[in-house]
Amino acid sequence: xEMLRTHHCGELTKGDLGKRATLAGWVRFYRDHGGVxxxxxxxxxxxxxxxxxxxxxxxxxxxxxxxxxNNIGREYVITVTGVVRDRVEGTTDARNPTGEIEVLxxxxxxxxxxxxxxxxxxxxxxxxxxxxDLRLKYRYLDLRRREMGSNLRFRSKLISCxxxxxxxxxxxxxxxxxxxxxxxxxxxxxxxxxRNMPGQFYALPQSPQLYKQMLMVGGVERYYQVARxxxxxxxxxxxxxxxxxxxxxxxxxxxxxxxSMVEGMYAYVWKEMFDEHLPTPFPRIELxxxxxxxxxxxxxxxxxxxxxxxxxxxxxxxYEIFQRVLSKGGMVTCIDLKGSLIKEQDTDGSVGRxxxxxxxxxxKSQGMGGLTWMRMTPDGLSSNIVKYFPEEVRQAxxxxxxxxxxxxxxxxxxxxxxxxxxxxxxxxxxxKDLGLLEGKGHQFVWLVSCPLFQKDPATxxxxxxHHPFVRPVGDVIPEGKDCANGMGHSYDLVFDGSEIGSGSxxxxxxxxxxxxxxxxxxxxxxMQKEFDFLLEALEFGxxxxxxxxxxxxxxxxxxxxxxxxxxxxxxxxxKKFQSLVDxxxxxxxxxxxxxxQLLCLADEDD
RNA sequence: GCCCCGGUAGUGUAGCGGCCUAUCAUGAAGCCCUGUCGAGGCUUCGACUCGGGUUCAAAUCCCGACCGGGGCGCCA
Numbered sequence: 001x002e003m004l005r006t007h008h009c010g011e012l013t014k015g016d017l018g019k020r021a022t023l024a025g026w027v028r029f030y031r032d033h034g035g036v037x038x039x040x041x042x043x044x045x046x047x048x049x050x051x052x053x054x055x056x057x058x059x060x061x062x063x064x065x066x067x068x069x070n071n072i073g074r075e076y077v078i079t080v081t082g083v084v085r086d087r088v089e090g091t092t093d094a095r096n097p098t099g100e101i102e103v104l105x106x107x108x109x110x111x112x113x114x115x116x117x118x119x120x121x122x123x124x125x126x127x128x129x130x131x132x133d134l135r136l137k138y139r140y141l142d143l144r145r146r147e148m149g150s151n152l153r154f155r156s157k158l159i160s161c162x163x164x165x166x167x168x169x170x171x172x173x174x175x176x177x178x179x180x181x182x183x184x185x186x187x188x189x190x191x192x193x194x195r196n197m198p199g200q201f202y203a204l205p206q207s208p209q210l211y212k213q214m215l216m217v218g219g220v221e222r223y224y225q226v227a228r229x230x231x232x233x234x235x236x237x238x239x240x241x242x243x244x245x246x247x248x249x250x251x252x253x254x255x256x257x258x259x260s261m262v263e264g265m266y267a268y269v270w271k272e273m274f275d276e277h278l279p280t281p282f283p284r285i286e287l288x289x290x291x292x293x294x295x296x297x298x299x300x301x302x303x304x305x306x307x308x309x310x311x312x313x314x315x316x317x318x319y320e321i322f323q324r325v326l327s328k329g330g331m332v333t334c335i336d337l338k339g340s341l342i343k344e345q346d347t348d349g350s351v352g353r354x355x356x357x358x359x360x361x362x363x364k365s366q367g368m369g370g371l372t373w374m375r376m377t378p379d380g381l382s383s384n385i386v387k388y389f390p391e392e393v394r395q396a397x398x399x400x401x402x403x404x405x406x407x408x409x410x411x412x413x414x415x416x417x418x419x420x421x422x423x424x425x426x427x428x429x430x431x432k433d434l435g436l437l438e439g440k441g442h443q444f445v446w447l448v449s450c451p452l453f454q455k456d457p458a459t460x461x462x463x464x465x466h467h468p469f470v471r472p473v474g475d476v477i478p479e480g481k482d483c484a485n486g487m488g489h490s491y492d493l494v495f496d497g498s499e500i501g502s503g504s505x506x507x508x509x510x511x512x513x514x515x516x517x518x519x520x521x522x523x524x525x526x527m528q529k530e531f532d533f534l535l536e537a538l539e540f541g542x543x544x545x546x547x548x549x550x551x552x553x554x555x556x557x558x559x560x561x562x563x564x565x566x567x568x569x570x571x572x573x574x575k576k577f578q579s580l581v582d583x584x585x586x587x588x589x590x591x592x593x594x595x596x597q598l599l600c601l602a603d604e605d606d
Numbered sequence: 607g608c609c610c611c612g613g614u615a616g617u618g619u620a621g622c623g624g625c626c627u628a629u630c631a632u633g634a635a636g637c638c639c640u641g642u643c644g645a646g647g648c649u650u651c652g653a654c655u656c657g658g659g660u661u662c663a664a665a666u667c668c669c670g671a672c673c674g675g676g677g678c679g680c681c682a
Contacts, residue, residue: 033646034639049643074633091641099643116634119617122644128618128632133674186682206682233681467682520682564675575675 004079004111010046012084014100021103022081023048024111026144027072028122037069039105041080044149049093049102050080057082059106068108075114075121075144081107121145132566136580139571151568155556158273159226162246165268169261171222171248176211178204178228183530185468187231190241198597204230204242207549210534212249213469213506216545217537221251226552237564238498238554241577248503249547255489255505258546259446262493262501266444278444282493286449292333295424300497302443303436307333307423310411313396319388321372325413332413333423334397339376339406341434359410362429366422372411376403428497442559447492447499452477453484453519461521466490468516469534471505471546475512483519493550500555503548510538 005024012021025043032038037052052069059065072078082103093099119130121144129135135142142148163173182189182203189203205211207229215223227247235241250258263280270278283301290299293306311331314322322332342355356373363371374383381394381403389397403409410426412419431437452472453462462484464470470488477486493501507513513535517527527535553565566572573579593600 029643029645031642031645032639033642036640036642038642038645040643051641053640055640088641091643093643096643116616120632130617131613131674134617183682187680209682231681234679236681237676239681464682469682 008045009043009048016084024079027076048098052105077112139581161269161272171224176208193596216251217542224248244552245549247549251543251545282444284446295420298499302440305427317389335410336401337408374409376407378405452486452488501550505546508542
């Protein structure tokens with residue numbers, strides 16, 4: 001093995017009895033029994049018990065050894081040498097793979113000492129995890145914790161599997177620049193001043209999007225990259241200013257080729273990582289259906305509780321609340337909460353009224369006026385308001401929702417967008433409250449059939465639904481005002497209700513790309529100013545191409561059940577984008593600014 | 607920019623107007639202990655984020671700042 005050790009701390013077992021071994025690692029726990037000393041020595045592979053026994057130990061210099069051992073503290077880095085031996089009967093530790101043996105210390109050396117640690121590195125009975133700011137400040141200690149170490153290993157393995165698959169499929173990894181051209185499009189850029197070109201700036205890449213398209217023009221055909229991306233927008237639990245995408249692009253393909261390539265990759269990853277068969281192809285859902293049934297463009301389809309619009313059925317029922325909503329152009333949707341899912345039930349097997357009241361309060365907190373409900377009984381629908389709904393309307397509702405006796409029908413009524421959003425939230429809330437996700441596996445789904453454009457409520461103009469490079473379906477954008485109805489060859493990969501990937505076919509025809517830019521409100525001069533290089537590249541024989549970018553941080557965090565992607569990133573930033581471990585960002589010397597021809601306008605307060 | 611939640615020994619917590627010179631655990635320092643393993647026993651150390659205010663009395667209530675987290679906006 002290495003020079004400092006003969007074995008690592010997770011490998012010695014009964015098969016090694018009698019061997020002389022040298023271990024190196026951190027002292028995680030030590031126990032002094034008044035002469036007999038125990039040390040749990042841990043490295044990245046595990047931990048092994050080393051014991052010093054003044055009676056049994058055979059050492060060249062017992063006094064010196066005792067002196068060394070008695071001055072060892074927690075998290076000291078030491079090596080110990082000794083013979084692997086059986087533990088005394090009845091003192092084995094079944095929880096530890098090395099728990100049947102111990103190393104009888106003959107020699108020990110302190111490689112480095114450690115100050116008292118600011119928080120526990122060892123696993124604790126109750127969660128004694130400190131606040132996250134402390135974990136980030138001492139990230140190197142946090143990473144020493146077993147959980148964080150295994151998170152990093154998981155991530156590494158996942159990326160490694162993806163790489164292996166893509167390499168076998170003929171992809172090559174190409175690195176694209178980190179110092180790139182700033183653009184008005186998209187998120188806020190991180191800017192880097194140019195020293196050689198004073199007054200000019202690079203931007204850190206928000207994604208390798210345009211570079212990978214130019215790689216396609218360059219004949220690469222199958223590109224991938226584990227790419228760092230930068231966006232200077234405010235953070236969330238699943239958002240960091242710098243994050244990692246598994247980025248891919250392919251030439252001479254159509255959308256189906258890309259989707260099945262991605263599916264194949266995940267199937268391979270699942271097989272390698274979990275030894276599980278991942279069913280492919282992934283289900284697909286159209287954007288408009290997703291919005292109508294799940295109230296979101298990132299649906300979690302692992303449980304039912306889908307919304308059914310009933311606007312058409314109740315439009316003539318003299319129920320004032322619905323009438324008021326409908327007269328303003330609103331909608332009514334319904335969720336059938338199956339009786340079998342309901343936990344808090346009245347003695348007659350129906351939902352507790354208290355539970356319904358809590359849901360009504362919750363609906364109000366979501367910006368809804370309230371929530372209308374009906375119980376399904378063997379005699380039909382029942383509630384305080386069914387009298388406003390003629391028998392044939394009730395019948396139609398039951399048919400559409402397939403309500404069975406014991407079910408509870410929940411109605412949301414209001415402006416379309418509000419209703420769908422609240423309905424989506426209601427689904428998630430019910431699933432959480434009722435534990436519907438317990439024991440559920442994971443589920444990929446493709447979100448497809450998205451428009452090219454959407455209205456910008458601020459300006460009234462059109463903006464890209466995804467980005468301006470999406471190739472229109474059928475290479476056609478309706479003319480004139482109808483262009484807003486144009487559909488794009490784009491797709492999102494949704495995993496358990498979170499968007500973890502997004503991609504599209506790209507415009508390889510420069511005229512089509514110009515047309516899209518034009519619809520987005522750019523005149524020829526602006527196009528030239530912002531995207532001349534792209535348009536020109538497309539004019540030199542750009543092949544049909546498309547691809548996808550997938551969020552590595554988010555996928556890892558979800559697979560590991562982490563609440564935040566920070567737990568799968570070695571050195572993440574806090575909510576204010578500070579790196580607590582090294583204190584970035586900092587002020588810089590005046591001289592450095594001068595060299596860049598920069599003047600700092602921020603207040604000098606210290 | 608806005609909204610919500612939180613801030614008590616190194617760490618995690620209890621306390622939520624007077625029982626607080628503040629609980630418990632862990633840690634650190636020291637002592638005891640020859641088979642533990644999240645060892646055990648004894649001793650010691652160590653904290654109410656800051657600034658105003660209300661009150662006879664504030665860790666506790668109010669206001670503001672600061673710090674941290676979650677969210678909205680933002681993220682083509």
